[in-house]
Amino acid sequence: MNFDAFTQMSDREMQEFSRICNYLLSCTFVMREDQKKLISKDYRYIERNFALFSDYLSLSGWRIYKDSQYGMIYVRNEEGYNKLSLNKLATVMLITMRLIYEERRLQASNTNDVCITVAELFGKIVNDFSVYPKKPPQKEIKDCFRIFESHNILYKLDDSYDNLDCRFVILPSILIAVSNEKCKTICDTLTVDDLDSE
Numbered sequence: 001m002n003f004d005a006f007t008q009m010s011d012r013e014m015q016e017f018s019r020i021c022n023y024l025l026s027c028t029f030v031m032r033e034d035q036k037k038l039i040s041k042d043y044r045y046i047e048r049n050f051a052l053f054s055d056y057l058s059l060s061g062w063r064i065y066k067d068s069q070y071g072m073i074y075v076r077n078e079e080g081y082n083k084l085s086l087n088k089l090a091t092v093m094l095i096t097m098r099l100i101y102e103e104r105r106l107q108a109s110n111t112n113d114v115c116i117t118v119a120e121l122f123g124k125i126v127n128d129f130s131v132y133p134k135k136p137p138q139k140e141i142k143d144c145f146r147i148f149e150s151h152n153i154l155y156k157l158d159d160s161y162d163n164l165d166c167r168f169v170i171l172p173s174i175l176i177a178v179s180n181e182k183c184k185t186i187c188d189t190l191t192v193d194d195l196d197s198e
Contacts, residue, residue: 005052020045021053024075025062025082029152029173032071046073070112070172072152084151090144092131096124097154098178101170112172115157119164138162153177 104114157167
């Protein structure tokens, strides 16, 4: 490990490095493009200093990855620490968004993002999967969306998730958040749980 670049930073540069490092650890994903499709300054900063971030984060068991195809940089703890625990609703929403993302991204060949509405998401959850007999309470839904937004898995295009017509964009980070293997395992578990409850 070579920390010469770090020790040669000015106080201001060290503050910027610290800010971006903490942002990366708290949100897991940093996307190349922001909501206006402009290149993210944080993404470019990490990209320019990728080796330094890699060395620094490895000291506490983190590994940093860059996926140029999907335009994202993300971290994963090699020891399995700091995992986000989701309740049943959040898990079902995340899996459903992952399945919708797979279906829709093939149709949207010019972008890696997929746009859907709250109504489409819960239509699939309630009707296709029958995990919930009706739409869950709005506060729980908004809490789940806030978690996903804070981890750069999606962002909304309209004012409020209270509106069923509210559009939001599922980002390609969902492919990492829910791998194919994890998606299949959770879908199988949900199916078994549903059968057991009948």
